[in-house]
Amino acid sequence: MSVYDDLDFLKRLIKGIAEEFGSDCEVAIHDLKAGYEHSIIAIENGHVTGRKIGDVASRIAMETIHSNLQHEDHYSYSTRTNDGRILKSTTICIPDKNGKAKALLCINYDITQLMVSNKIMSDFISMKEIKNNDEANVAIPTDVNQLLEDLIEESYELIGKPVSVMTKEDKMKAIKFLESKGALLIKRSGDKISKFYDISKYSLYSYLNSNED
Known part of the structure; x- marks a missing residue:
């Protein structure tokens, strides 16, 4: 055929x-x-x-x-x-x-x-190497309350132990971490942070003003 x-x-x-x-x-x-x-x-x-x-x-x-x-x-x-x-x-x-x-x-x-476009897209979506793990895969919050909750969770994970067994130094380290991330700029954040770490607002600001590391 x-x-x-x-x-x-x-x-x-x-x-x-x-x-x-x-x-x-x-x-x-x-x-x-x-x-x-x-x-x-x-x-x-x-x-x-x-x-x-x-x-x-x-x-x-x-x-x-x-x-x-x-x-x-x-x-x-x-x-x-x-x-x-x-x-x-x-x-x-x-x-x-x-x-x-x-x-x-x-x-x-x-x-x-398509190969040209692929090269352009690869260049566009490439990102610098993240050396600080705190910067990797950071979630974008939907509101300021979620942002504060995320930062408090990060400070808690930084210490790595339940609040009930944290020392003053542990809590001070967590508070100063939150300050470094700008958490205290959020309106009424002091109340929420104090409640989470079971300290008074006086203690919170005392920790912030402390020169101890």
Whole structure:
């Protein structure tokens, strides 16, 4: 059976693929019996490689023609146009009734702009290395009360023990941590911090004014 017996279907197939993936996707059918130099019998979006019906096959297609028409597919390999654009290519053998390839369906997708965009996006989303773990993955609060609660939780984790067994020095360290993070700038934060650490507001401000480390 000749590839031309299926040509109407193959033309519909490659048109469907090209329509699905857009103008950067070239899809071609090669007749392996037509020879290397004039193997293309149907093509969509030929502007990708600058080819048309009756033009030459790719290197992979040539190797398939040269290998006694053995069935061997090639998926997602890299090719390049004469003007340097990069393509992501796939070559699928279409077998005859004996299992040998009579034709090739070749897909060449121009990914040049995608690679440029990927480089731009990679540069854009890259971040400096975080040396201070306190800066890593900091949550953005929805309101000032949530911000204060988050800071109090961080101060608690800094000490690493229940409030009931914290020493004066522990609580002083936690209070000074909160001050360094700007927690005391929040309205009525003193009341909430004092309550959490079970100290009076007098003690809170005493800790803040202390010169002890």
